[in-house]
Amino acid sequence: MKKNDGAARRWPWLLGYAIVLAGSACAAAQQPADFSATHSGHNEFVIKNATLLTATHGRVEHGSIYVKDGKIAAFGASVAAPATAPVIDAEGKYVTPGIIDSHSHMALDDDINEATSPVVPQMMMKDAFDYNDKAIYRALAGGVTSSLLLHGSADMIGGQAVVIKTKYGLDRDQMLFPGAPQSIKFASGENPKRVFGDKKQLPSTRMGNFEVMREAFTQAKDYQRGWDEYNEKVKRGDKTATAPKKDLKLEALSQVMQGKMLVQIHCYRSDEMLTEIAIANEFGYKIRAFHHALEAYKVPDALAKNDIAIATFADWWGYKYEAWDAIPWNAAIAMQHGVKVAIKSDSDDFMRRLNQEAGKTMRYGGVSEDEAIKMLTINPAWIVGVDDKTGSIDVGKDADLVLWEGYPLSSFGVPQKVWIDGDVYFNRGLAGLGMPQYQEGQ
Amino acid sequence: MTKAAKTFALTASLLLTLAATAQQRSSAPKNAVAPTAAIDPSKPIAITGGKLLTMTHGTIENGVLVIENGKIAAVGAAGSVHVPAGAQVVDAKGMTVYPGLIDSETHLGLTEINAEKNTNDLVEPSDEIMPHMHVADAFHAETALIPVARYNGITNAIVAPDSKDTLPGQDSFIQLAGADATQMLLVRDIAMPLNFTGKQRRNETFATAQYPQTRMGMAAQMRQAFTDAQGYAAKWDEYNKKKAAAKAGDAPPTAPAHDLKLEALLPYLEGKKPVIVKAEEPSDVETAYALGQEFKLHMVLNGLTQSQGIYDKIAQWKLPVIVGSIYDAPKEWARYDSVYKMPGELAKRGVKIAFASFDAHQVRNLPYAAGMAVAFGLLQDEAMKALTLYPAQIWGVDDQLGSLDVGKTANVVVANGDPLDVKTEVKHVFIQGREIPLVNRQTELRDRYQGKP
Numbered sequence: 001m002k003k004n005d006g007a008a009r010r011w012p013w014l015l016g017y018a019i020v021l022a023g024s025a026c027a028a029a030q031q032p033a034d035f036s037a038t039h040s041g042h043n044e045f046v047i048k049n050a051t052l053l054t055a056t057h058g059r060v061e062h063g064s065i066y067v068k069d070g071k072i073a074a075f076g077a078s079v080a081a082p083a084t085a086p087v088i089d090a091e092g093k094y095v096t097p098g099i100i101d102s103h104s105h106m107a108l109d110d111d112i113n114e115a116t117s118p119v120v121p122q123m124m125m126k127d128a129f130d131y132n133d134k135a136i137y138r139a140l141a142g143g144v145t146s147s148l149l150l151h152g153s154a155d156m157i158g159g160q161a162v163v164i165k166t167k168y169g170l171d172r173d174q175m176l177f178p179g180a181p182q183s184i185k186f187a188s189g190e191n192p193k194r195v196f197g198d199k200k201q202l203p204s205t206r207m208g209n210f211e212v213m214r215e216a217f218t219q220a221k222d223y224q225r226g227w228d229e230y231n232e233k234v235k236r237g238d239k240t241a242t243a244p245k246k247d248l249k250l251e252a253l254s255q256v257m258q259g260k261m262l263v264q265i266h267c268y269r270s271d272e273m274l275t276e277i278a279i280a281n282e283f284g285y286k287i288r289a290f291h292h293a294l295e296a297y298k299v300p301d302a303l304a305k306n307d308i309a310i311a312t313f314a315d316w317w318g319y320k321y322e323a324w325d326a327i328p329w330n331a332a333i334a335m336q337h338g339v340k341v342a343i344k345s346d347s348d349d350f351m352r353r354l355n356q357e358a359g360k361t362m363r364y365g366g367v368s369e370d371e372a373i374k375m376l377t378i379n380p381a382w383i384v385g386v387d388d389k390t391g392s393i394d395v396g397k398d399a400d401l402v403l404w405e406g407y408p409l410s411s412f413g414v415p416q417k418v419w420i421d422g423d424v425y426f427n428r429g430l431a432g433l434g435m436p437q438y439q440e441g442q
Numbered sequence: 443m444t445k446a447a448k449t450f451a452l453t454a455s456l457l458l459t460l461a462a463t464a465q466q467r468s469s470a471p472k473n474a475v476a477p478t479a480a481i482d483p484s485k486p487i488a489i490t491g492g493k494l495l496t497m498t499h500g501t502i503e504n505g506v507l508v509i510e511n512g513k514i515a516a517v518g519a520a521g522s523v524h525v526p527a528g529a530q531v532v533d534a535k536g537m538t539v540y541p542g543l544i545d546s547e548t549h550l551g552l553t554e555i556n557a558e559k560n561t562n563d564l565v566e567p568s569d570e571i572m573p574h575m576h577v578a579d580a581f582h583a584e585t586a587l588i589p590v591a592r593y594n595g596i597t598n599a600i601v602a603p604d605s606k607d608t609l610p611g612q613d614s615f616i617q618l619a620g621a622d623a624t625q626m627l628l629v630r631d632i633a634m635p636l637n638f639t640g641k642q643r644r645n646e647t648f649a650t651a652q653y654p655q656t657r658m659g660m661a662a663q664m665r666q667a668f669t670d671a672q673g674y675a676a677k678w679d680e681y682n683k684k685k686a687a688a689k690a691g692d693a694p695p696t697a698p699a700h701d702l703k704l705e706a707l708l709p710y711l712e713g714k715k716p717v718i719v720k721a722e723e724p725s726d727v728e729t730a731y732a733l734g735q736e737f738k739l740h741m742v743l744n745g746l747t748q749s750q751g752i753y754d755k756i757a758q759w760k761l762p763v764i765v766g767s768i769y770d771a772p773k774e775w776a777r778y779d780s781v782y783k784m785p786g787e788l789a790k791r792g793v794k795i796a797f798a799s800f801d802a803h804q805v806r807n808l809p810y811a812a813g814m815a816v817a818f819g820l821l822q823d824e825a826m827k828a829l830t831l832y833p834a835q836i837w838g839v840d841d842q843l844g845s846l847d848v849g850k851t852a853n854v855v856v857a858n859g860d861p862l863d864v865k866t867e868v869k870h871v872f873i874q875g876r877e878i879p880l881v882n883r884q885t886e887l888r889d890r891y892q893g894k895p
Contacts, residue, residue, distance in 0.1 A: 134774050141778040190557070298891050317884070318587070318803040320557035327884040333892060349769050352778070356810060359864040411813025411863045433777055440775065 041070035043422045046081045047401075050090035053408065054393035055097050055377040058370050065095060067399040070421035075393050094408050096373060097392050098145025098400035098420065101351050102311040102380035103264075103291050103344035105150060107133035107164075113152035114159065115195050118203060119216045121184055121252035123159025125149050131164075131172040135348045137433065140166040140426045142352035143408075143415040145400040146177060148384045150291075153187035153266040154195040156203070156212050160184050160252065161264065163384055165400070165420050169438025181385035183288070184256060186213075187266040188276060190322050210275055217283045220253035227254075262288040262385050264311075268322035270298035277306055289383040291344070293334075294326035300337030309340035309383050313350075314360040331375065332365020341371075342380035359409035372409050398422075481877040486510045486526040489856060489870075492534030497541055497831040497845035507539060509852040512875035517846050532870060534856050540826065541845055542597025542853030542873065543861075544833040545808045546764045547718075547744070547798035550588055550601050550616065551581040551623075556803075565604035566611070570642060570654065571667045573706035575611030577601045578630040583623040589882035591805035592618045595855035595868045598628070598843060599805065600798070605637040605720055608660050609667065612706065613718070615837055617853075619873040632837060634710050636664070638721045638730035639745065657726070661733060668737045671707035674698070713740040716836070718764065720744040724752045731759065742836055744798075746788075747781050748773055757791035762836045765795045765828070768811055779818055785828065786819030795824075796833040813862030825862060851875075 045067055052063035052075065066074040066081040074080065105112045111128040114120045129149065139147060146165050151158030163180035188209055197204025203212050226244040233241035255261055263280070267273050267290045280287050286307075290296065293310035294317070296303055303310065312334075317326035335341045343358045345351035358376045361367040367375075381391025390398045399422035406412035418426040428434050481487060487509040494505035496517060506523040508516040516523045525531075554561035563580035566572050581601060591599070597618050603610035612631040620626035642660055644652040654660045677698040684695035709715045717739040721727040727749050734741045743763045747770040749756065756763070765785045772780045788795050797815075799808045812825040820828075834844025842851045852875035859866035871878040 135771075138771070138778045297888070315804075315807070318555055321555055324555060325887055327887050329884075329888045329892075333888070348771065353814065356814070356864050362865045363867055406817060410865055411810050411860075412817040414817050 041421050041423065043070070044068045044082075044084075045086045045088060045422075046079060047088045047090050047095055047403070050093055050095040050403070052393055053094060053096045053369065053373045055370075055373050056392040056394055063095070065393065065399075065401065067401075067419070067422045070399055070423070072393060072395055072397050072399050072401075074395060088403075090403055093416065094404040094406075094413070095393070096143070096402050096404065096408055097377040097397075098390065098402055098418065099143045099354050099376045100342075100380035100384060100386070100391055101139065101144050101147040101345050101354065102289070102342045102383040103150060103346045104139070104147040104351055105152060105346070106135035106139060106147065106348050106351065107131065108149060109133065113154035113195075115152075115154035118155045118192055118196055118209075118212045119157045119249065120151075120155050120159055121157050121256070122248040123151060124162070125151055125159055126162040126176070129162055129164070129172060129175075131170075131175050135351075136164075136166050136175075137168040137426075137435065137438070138348070139345075139351045140168050140418055141415060141428075141434065143355060143402040143404070143418060144351055145402070145418060145420050146381070146384065146386065146390060147351070148183060148264070148380075150183070150264060151185040153185070153191040156187055156192050156209055157216055157253070158185035158187060160261070163386065166418075167420055167423075167425055167437065169425070169435055177384075177386060177389075179386075179389065181262055182255075182260065183262040183264050183384065184252070185264050185266065186276075188272045189266075189268050190320055191266070206272065210279065213279060214282075216253055217257065217279075220250045220257065221283070223247060223250035224254045224257065256285050257283055259285060262383075264289055264291055264383070266291045268292050268294050270295035273299055274302060277302065277308070288385070289340075289342070292323075292346070294323055294330060296339065297327060297330045297333040298325075300334045300339050303334065304338035309342065309379065310334055311342040311344040311380065311383055313346070314343055314357040315364070328360060328364035331361045332367050335361075335367060335371055335375075336365075340379045340382055341375050342383055343375045344380065355404075355408045355413050356411055359411070359413075362409060369409060481530050481532075483512065483874075483876040486515065486529040487532060487852075487872070487875065487877075488525045488529040489532045489534050489539055489854065490520065490525070492537040492539040492856060494846055495538060495540040495826055495861070496847070497827055498847055505539065507846060507854065509854065509872060509875045512852055514846060514848055514850050514852050514854070517848060532856065534870075537856050537858055537869060538861060538866075539846070539854060539856050540595075540861055541830040541843070541850075542855055542871070543595050543808060543829045544796070544837070544844065545591075545596050545599040545799050545805050546796040546833045546836070547602050547800050548591075548599045548805050549604065549802040550591065550599055550618075550805060551583065551585050552577060552601060552603070553802045554582070554585060554587070565606045567606055570607045570644075570660070570663060571609050571703065572607050572611050573609045573634055573667075573710075574702040575603060576614070576631055577603055577611060578614045578623075578627050581614060581616070581623050581627060583620070583626050586883045587802050587805070588618050590803070590884060592871055592873075592878055593868065593880055593882055593885075594806040594809065595857060595861065595871055596805055596808055597853040597855070597871065597873050598839075600632070600837065602635055602718070605635065605639065606642060608637050608642045608654075608664055609707075610635055610637065615839065617873060619876065619878055629837070629839070631709075631715070633716045633718050633742070634706075635718045635720060635744070636730065636734070636739075638719065638726050638733075640723070640726060657729065661729060664733060665736070667704075668707060668711060671704040671711055672737075674701055674704040675708055675711070710739060711737060713738060716740050716742045718742050718744050722746065722748045722770070724749045727752065727756070747784065748776075750776070750780050750784070750787070753787050753791055757788070757793050762794040762796065762832070763788055764798050764836075765815075766798060766811065767800050768815055782814060782818040785812075785815035785825070786821075789820055789824045789828075794832050794836070795828045796836055797825075797828050809862050810864050813860075813864070816862060822862070829861075 048064040052060040064079045066079040107130045108128045109130040150161045161183040163177040164175045203209040289309040291311045293312045296310045315328040331341045358372045378391040381387040390400045401419045403417040404413045416428045489507045494502040504520045552563045602613045613633045615629040615632040616626050645655040719730045721730045722745045799805045816825045831844040834840035854872040856870040857868045
């Protein structure tokens with residue numbers, strides 16, 4: 001930024017910004033210069049005077065957070081912390097939990113759809129995860145600290161997702177979310193029928209779509225029975241027992257039926273949601289969330305009753321016929337009926353400003369600040385299955401935090417700093433890309 | 443203002459007046475608008491107590507705006523404005539009152555559902571040089587998308603073809619309400635896009651490539667088209683001269699054959715109407731600008747999302763710029779906010795900017811792009827002007843639109859907060875002094891399903 005007489009007038013937030021920098025200068029000084037140590041997870045600091053939007057305890061004015069060893073050690077109107085802990089004065093600023101994007105295809109180098117078969121549950125998105133993709137940095141700069149990277153929607157049963165923390169600059173395995181449960185992506189509707197229909201293959205209709213699914217699960221049931229019988233024989237000491245062939249595809253479906261995976265279903269139309277629920281009941285698995293779910297407002301009670309969340313857009317519509325009945329009140333109506341709602345990106349663009357998208361739910365349907373924050377944090381964390389670890393400002397949770405200049409649920413909220421596990425991964429005040437953990441050419 | 447621009451502005455405003463007259467004569471508008479029961483447009487309307495963002499003479503707290511006969515009849519602070527007897531009062535206490543927003547590039551009326559081919563009339567891809575395509579011929583006035591856009595206070599827009607061709611056709615300037623397409627198309631063929639982003643190349647693969655496969659091809663093809671049009675004009679000039687000079691009894695000169703494609707380029711070669719030059723990279727911006735200079739085109743720039751390095755140079759060109767989209771991804775090596783900052787950086791250098799949604803379904807989100815630009819350095823007041831006054835000036839309709847000034851068309855929005863904020867709700871929209879019911883396909887679906895037990 002060049003010096004400019006008009007700078008203060010044009011960028012009044014810069015003035016406030018200097019305060020943060022001054023406040024955090026000592027924190028920065030505490031961090032060892034050595035790269036490997038800066039993400040040690042052992043930083044200790046206090047943020048004070050911030051408006052905390054906690055997601056689970058409402059709003060705390062002039063609040064403080066004490067972070068130690070990568071976790072939130074305390075928060076509230078005041079915190080007890082050692083005098084040696086560096087203090088960041090966040091007067092006039094907001095702190096929220098890091099945003100969780102429960103539907104992303106970033107950092108997969110366009111290897112999103114293995115569309116050569118409509119059933120590919122043996123695909124592991126981790127195998128395509130391109131941890132150098134700058135999209136991760138841009139999501140991080142928008143306040144996203146965790147993302148669920150999903151297989152695409154070309155297939156009725158897609159691959160297994162990978163959950164990452166957006167620690168741009170670290171290596172692949174350091175970015176994987178430790179202990180996150182395994183999610184799997186299913187789809188329905190126009191995409192599978194178009195992709196395979198265009199190839200003159202099954203499925204080319206919604207009948208075909210669901211038949212393909214039932215077929216796959218029926219095979220998986222037989223497969224499972226084969227193994228059950230084999231295991232039973234072995235248990236009886238039957239030496240003649242021969243093990244069935246391991247089939248990774250059917251193995252994965254078998255795990256779905258055993259409840260070992262979180263089932264994430266791309267589904268637009270309300271009638272298809274009902275069919276998906278019926279099929280899940282038939283084969284004995286639970287649906288974690290419908291994604292896109294633009295017609296959830298038509299059947300919110302069915303979703304609430306089955307404890308199915310939605311990961312939806314704030315106001316996208318009309319890009320295809322099954323998105324023609326989308327309304328921007330979808331999130332609010334579903335929420336009012338007791339459905340857990342997450343606002344997700346499904347886009348390398350929207351993931352950079354999910355805060356604004358959540359703000360729209362306040363305009364369309366009068367969602368409260370607290371509920372809008374939940375749609376960005378604890379609700380998507382639940383969808384991903386990491387709500388015990390992140391997604392709110394709670395003692396013992398990962399210190400995944402965003403410091404905002406400007407009200408986050410507005411057009412004007414801009415992340416100034418993003419911490420993941422207590423380490424700063426994005427700092428807007430830094431020159432260049434604003435990443436203390438990464439240098440170009442690294 | 444250049445002479446050409448003035449001529450253009452005059453023509454545009456004349457057309458606007460004609461359109462306005464047509465509107466007043468007509469019965470209640472159809473598409474788009476069912477007549478509202480609450481407010482009678484034939485009687486004066488007074489919007490009182492609001493914060494008026496006038497765009498030309500500052501902000502008036504506790505202001506009064508009077509609408510009569512579809513025009514703004516008075517604007518001022520409470521007490522200083524005469525409210526006519528019998529005026530219908532709209533209480534705008536605690537509200538913001540501002541001119542209807544203008545979206546400087548949309549595809550409204552050219553698409554309904556992106557993925558459904560039969561609902562799209564976005565661009566004629568058979569050739570790249572298609573200046574004789576007129577979006578006005580495809581404009582679908584009854585589109586469900588327009589009431590959705592109006593819901594957030596967008597009252598006017600440029601309708602442009604998709605940018606797959608270098609010269610895809612001619613834009614129209616619309617009003618988002620009216621009985622039919624005739625009334626909504628305020629200015630047909632208002633401008634011509636010239637796209638030079640590289641996406642116009644036909645170079646999918648070497649095996650299937652067609653001319654122009656490269657940027658050289660794109661430029662050469664356009665240069666040839668403009669040159670052909672110059673030759674065409676010269677032939678007609680010569681013919682007209684001969685015809686004028688012909689004496690009685692002389693054999694009449696033979697008229698040249700008509701060519702609609704070349705004819706369509708003539709107003710632009712004469713500088714009578716603006717050419718909207720879209721490019722993103724510095725190299726493309728400079729090539730396209732040079733091409734415009736070569737043929738003395740009256741240019742408006744568009745895009746510029748990757749041109750951070752040449753902002754100073756662009757500012758020296760003294761051309762208006764349609765910014766964005768600011769949501770375009772930055773280059774791999776660039777800082778995350780390099781595109782977000784573009785509107786602020788250009789405005790700081792004295793460039794007149796205007797915002798556009800570059801979309802159809804998301805026209806309603808136009809003000810939020812401006813809001814985000816404010817978060818990244820654009821002054822709030824400039825951002826509002828870039829949605830109202832500046833586009834009105836760029837499109838030559840500022841004698842009618844773009845500010846809260848007496849005599850202008852009463853396109854007025856009343857909202858419960860900052861127009862640029864995602865949380866703000868638009869409460870009233872007036873177009874030509876008629877209150878537009880804030881009802882659309884989506885509110886109807888909402889009401890239908892919310893009423894369900």
